Amino acid sequence: MRFLSTILVALRALRRNALRSVLTALGIIIGVGAVIAMVSIGNGAKSQVEASIASLGQNIVSVFPGTSTTGGMRGGWGSASSLTVDDMLAIREEVIGAVAVSPEIRDRTQILANGLNWNSQISGVDTNILEIRSWTIAEGAMFTDNDVRSGAKVCVIGNTVAQQLFAELDPIGQTLRLRNVPFKVVGVLGAKGFNYFGQDQDDIVFIPYTSHLRHIARRQFLNSILIQAFSPEHMPRIQQDVADLLTQRRNGREPDFTVRNQLELAEAATATTKTMTVLLGAIAGVSLIVGGIGIMNIMLVSVTERTREIGIRLAVGAHGRDVLLQFLTEAIILSVMGGALGILLGIGSSQLISTLNGWPVLVSTPAVVGAVVFSAAIGIFFGFYPARKAASLDPIEALRYE
């Protein structure tokens, strides 16, 4: 009960000088608002990057030819052409936890169809590429395992290719000529849009990898092997198993491949946004400190102004601790209310920025909780010195103060 009456007394004291209280809390309000807004914008950017990467497929471990893995850096293309279909089959057979494995053979070529032509990427893949890379079929169907076995000349085209070559026509059943080899369109992929790297993901044609090797490819090597892992926790282990398996298959030769974990890719991409968020948050945090100094300043003025009042309270029996608690409570109420208003301001302004600029925003609960705790801490820290000064006043001197 003493606690409640202390809060009531403090609230009453703050209300007596309402304008001054608001102006003092303004520092905290703006500081917290800025932190919340910056962190929300940063989180929004990060989640957008993460979503972009996730749209490439979940839990993907990729194998590329080239130099060995050294913390994520791989050598350029064109060096060792070294991944084979047998490598891919071995991984499929022997690596535990590999839910789906598909090869990828890439070539860029001119496509002729319907009297038009278009330059696009041809990818030779297995049927499970849909689940590995989270693609959907919008029209028609994916080619079958039989097609892969027989090396059938069938293809599934991306939305952009469909638009460029067939426009209003139904692409299903039409024929594309890839390096002068006719392929029948059996399906159209669902649209995916541009990816994080700025590439049009719908500008693609999938054909069975067997057909690619037989009719299109100039070399019998794969550009990559994609492995979908059972779960994110298994990825590092699978990464290691694949590397060990391929090394073993090279029989002591120099390892000429790179095994990459999708998580590494995501982390590298989000590292920038993370740094940006932390930096912006820190700058906003500085303004919080300034707000705290403002509170301390005003509390000191308040204590001096109310010297007589403190003297009266001490004279009628207040302990030093009672006076300390009273003024500390005032400081904490100021900072916590400032924090609460700041959170509202932060959420509101980040929504406004989001609407105006089209940036995504994500208000994180830990940031909000952190803001409340931090603003209370500021109140305690910056309010303590003035409160202690008040508590140590001598009642006789205080009563004499003009």
Add this chain to the structure above:
Amino acid sequence: MSAVVQLEEIHKIYHSGEVPVHAVRGVSLSIDRGEFVAIMGASGSGKSTLMNLLGCLDRPTQGRYLLDGIDVSGLDRNQLADIRNQKLGFVFQGFNLLSRTTALENVELPMLYGARKLSSRQMREKAMRNLELVGLGKRADHFPSQLSGGQQQRVAIARALINDPQILLADEPTGNLDSKTSVEIMGVFQKLNDEGITIVMVTHELDIAHYCKRNLIMRDGRLVSDVRVTDRLIATDELRKIQEAEAAAKLTA
């Protein structure tokens, strides 16, 4: 042992500047329950310092102070605060009310500190009773700025009595009041004293001192005189005289 206050060779020396100030030099004093004492003296005589010591706002440099049988000369800051809360009541020259607080809340103030055993409703009732005792029951929700000097001092008296103290200490209680209001306030004190409350007040006005029952005079930090008041003034009578004089003035003017 009905001595409420027992001072034994009390000294107070201040070391604020270069030269130490010996404000109180060996004062010994005994005040019984129910007394009505005025301490007089010129400026610098040490009467205010003695009052501060009596009120446990300050500690003696030397000597013993027994308040209601308890030796308070060696208590620490918090213990003295509790003594002030439970056993003493203060009335000041400048009233010292909290300015943006109602009369009722002002009277309640001492009950907020110390050992709290009353509910907020009980506190409010007790404060109301004290205000009625001093004749301000109808002004409980007024702010000090809405009250006259005399009314403010009466609120202060009500506040001083709220925890049923052993002594009421008043430091120049009529200093800021006009002559008629001063008599009214002395009337309040006399009424309280008639009901058994021990009162010790400091004043430099002789006529005010004559409303009390015992007069002490301090000079240079020592008690030089301690007499019973013989030609005591009674406030109710004096007020009547003033009213008659005012009425007469209206008739003739």
